[in-house]
Amino acid sequence: MNTVKKIFFPVTVCVLLSFxxxxxxxxxxxxxxxxxxxxxxxxxxxxxxxxxxxxxxxLGLWMWGRPDIEEAxxxxxxxxxxxxxxxxxCYRTFRWFVLVGVTTVNVEGEAVRVTERP
Amino acid sequence: MKISNFIHRLNIQRSGLILFLLLAMAVLPTGCLMxxxxxxxxxxSYHPMEDRAYEDAGWSTGETSSFHLLWAIPVTPxxxxxxxxxxxxxxxxxxxxxxxxxxxxxxxxxxxxxCVVHVKGKVIRYRTxx
Numbered sequence: 001m002n003t004v005k006k007i008f009f010p011v012t013v014c015v016l017l018s019f020x021x022x023x024x025x026x027x028x029x030x031x032x033x034x035x036x037x038x039x040x041x042x043x044x045x046x047x048x049x050x051x052x053x054x055x056x057x058x059l060g061l062w063m064w065g066r067p068d069i070e071e072a073x074x075x076x077x078x079x080x081x082x083x084x085x086x087x088x089x090c091y092r093t094f095r096w097f098v099l100v101g102v103t104t105v106n107v108e109g110e111a112v113r114v115t116e117r118p
Numbered sequence: 119m120k121i122s123n124f125i126h127r128l129n130i131q132r133s134g135l136i137l138f139l140l141l142a143m144a145v146l147p148t149g150c151l152m153x154x155x156x157x158x159x160x161x162x163s164y165h166p167m168e169d170r171a172y173e174d175a176g177w178s179t180g181e182t183s184s185f186h187l188l189w190a191i192p193v194t195p196x197x198x199x200x201x202x203x204x205x206x207x208x209x210x211x212x213x214x215x216x217x218x219x220x221x222x223x224x225x226x227x228x229x230x231x232x233c234v235v236h237v238k239g240k241v242i243r244y245r246t247x248x
Contacts, residue, residue: 032162068221
């Protein structure tokens with residue numbers, strides 16, 4: 001009986017805790033590029049990249065700050081030393097644990113260096 | 119035995135009441151029941167780019183908001199991304215906006231819901247051909 005209690009109690013706690021956790025990812029945006037690319041632009045491709053920015057909320061009700069797409073894009077662009085992104089996709093991920101939620105915006109795309117033809 | 123059970127139950131109810139009062143005290147002075155910001159999206163430009171020379175008028179921001187009385191009854195016109203972008207372009211006296219990022223905030227207050235859409239981007243002005 002004691003052994004059953006020893007196993008049953010932690011398992012119950014773990015199961016109950018797992019009910020308070022969640023993770024949801026939703027698509028937010030897609031765009032051909034982060035800046036206009038015209039016929040006068042020279043585009044040098046630098047490779048796939050990604051960036052993210054997060055903020056947290058209490059009880060899922062009050063959010064501090066905001067998940068900033070611009071910060072996520074800056075991070076992605078800086079990783080490859082470019083100045084813009086093409087084939088951009090953004091996703092929002094909401095993670096929930098007991099009392100606190102964390103919202104993250106992820107930006108994926110191809111870093112490029114865009115210069116204007118003289 | 120029954121008395122101790124009753125006291126125990128009373129203690130739990132009292133703790134619940136205290137927790138509720140503490141939460142109410144935190145919420146009521148501001149009146150804000152919920153505050154959330156959602157990432158919106160990005161756009162390379164508002165209008166298609168014209169094949170003309172242009173000058174950079176700098177970064178600009180615009181916003182529009184809507185209010186629903188008692189969280190359901192619309193009082194103001196609906197949210198409009200268009201109005202926010204046009205306001206931002208107009209603020210710099212430009213013709214188009216590039217490098218657009220937008221997001222929207224939702225705030226549930228005791229009297230109703232406020233939604234605000236924010237836009238940020240680079241305003242450009244086309245040069246007139248001589």
